[in-house]
Amino acid sequence: MLLSMQTIRFSHHRGRRRVPVLDAFDLAIAHHEHIALLGESGSGKSTILGLASGLLVPDSGTVTLAGCDLGALSVGARANLRLNVVGHIHQDFRLFDKLTAEENVAFVLRLRGVAAAEALQRARKALAQVEL
Numbered sequence: 001m002l003l004s005m006q007t008i009r010f011s012h013h014r015g016r017r018r019v020p021v022l023d024a025f026d027l028a029i030a031h032h033e034h035i036a037l038l039g040e041s042g043s044g045k046s047t048i049l050g051l052a053s054g055l056l057v058p059d060s061g062t063v064t065l066a067g068c069d070l071g072a073l074s075v076g077a078r079a080n081l082r083l084n085v086v087g088h089i090h091q092d093f094r095l096f097d098k099l100t101a102e103e104n105v106a107f108v109l110r111l112r113g114v115a116a117a118e119a120l121q122r123a124r125k126a127l128a129q130v131e132l
Helices: 045-052 075-084 099-109 114-127
Strands: 003-014 018-027 060-065
Touching: 003 045, 045 060, 060 075, 099 114
Parallel strands: none
Antiparallel strands: 003 018, 003 060
């Protein structure tokens, strides 16, 4: 199983107020399986993605990604898992304003240890494939 979310409970906290988002949520995604998360604004889609990638931590329940129990990992270990296992693009893109599109794409490759020249070459190729 690539991703398993078992009995997930998660709430946002607005000051002292707790806003429940997920209550006993379960999800299982096998390797090479494709899914779509559909729902109205505020229904929990982004929260599910945040939990699945380790950006968010559930109030209770277990999230297992690529065989790793995310609850047992440090913040740094979860970041490393995202860097090497998960492709995560935020709704607001979170790009570096001072960098070009090519440099933004190359940035993650550099974090993964790819040499600067090769990272820029691969970034150019990837952007060309999506006609940017």
